[in-house]
Amino acid sequence: MLRIDNLPSPSLEVRDLRVVLAVASAGSTAQAASLLHLTQPAVSRALLAVEEKLGTQLFDRTPRGLVLNTAGERLVGAGARVLGELRELERLVRAPSAPPAKLRIVCECYTAYHWLPSTLGRLRETLPGLTIELAVEHAADPVAALVDERVDAALLTASRIPQGEPLEEKRLFSDEVVFVLAPTHPLAPKQALTRTDLLAHTLLAGRVPAPDARWFMQRVLGRDARRMRLEQLPLTEAIIDMARAGMGVAVLSEWIAQPHLGRGDLVVKRLASGPLRRPWRLAWRRDVRESALRLHGVLADTAPSRASAGGVRAAAVR
Secondary structure (H helix, E strand, O other), rough: OHHHHOOOOOOOHHHHHHHHHHHHHHHOOOHHHHHOOHHHHHHHHHHHHHHHOOOOOOOOEEEEEEEEEEHHHHHHHOOOOOOOOHHHHHHHHHHOOOOEEEEEEEOHHHHHHHHHHHHHHHHHHOOOOOOOEEEEOOOOOOOOOOOOHOOOOOEEEEOOOOOOOOOEEEEEEEEEEEEOOOOOOOOOOOOOHHHHHHHHOEEOOOOOOHHHHHHHHHHHHHHHHHOEEEEEEEOOOHHHHHOOOOEEEEEEHHHHHHOOOOOOOOEEEEEEOOOOEEEEEEEHHHHHHHHHHHHHHHHHHHHHHHHOOOOOOOHEEE
């Protein structure tokens, strides 16, 4: 029989770890207060209380903000694991013994919806008792939806999994981001495009997730991103039509561009630095691991055929 009088009694509580992790991530109590939905004085008091419990400072107070010292780094590294293990323990206690009857999936980038439904049909064949639900309402923040258990799996491009969360992920494939323009556009005679070329003309794009937008600007434009001339349009057809009319350079996934090529009224360009390939990953909650791995296998077998070399026909690239 378990004797509770021998159980350890730590001074720190879960809320103490959350405060320290938030301050470490944000770099200041003011920013951490926003993450924790508390006031800045409340976070400052909570941090001081944690340091008093431990009898040591966790942060060095510098003009640049709060910087973890050695003790703080030790606590943050172990604290993230402790919270993750506690979350996993809660899941195991709540989890039913039977496999999930429903898998809720969200895609960070809308381009996946061009091929995902047919892929999910194949998954239903391998798991006939599984109901698959596309949770498109969580596309703006799929990682938060995973953490909060509003979805079970997510197709991710640029978002990252927070440390310590009971989530798993696995690499899938890459698609290529290409530049589509009219044959009469000033950039059409060029073999490939440079950063200077793109900054000199209007870029046409859809309303992409913020992480994808940051990935593109960092990879392509760097510090010059603030000089970018961008027009965002809600419909792919509108982006294509404006590019066809010579009103800008469309920035599209190869999956989206492919059906609109071949008539001679659009050409595709790549970067002079090489193809702009965007990696895709599948992330999932651990309690749906078996179904998620089945999904990963079907995706790896189906979707890469659309993202492999030749996804955009060589004849259309001039």
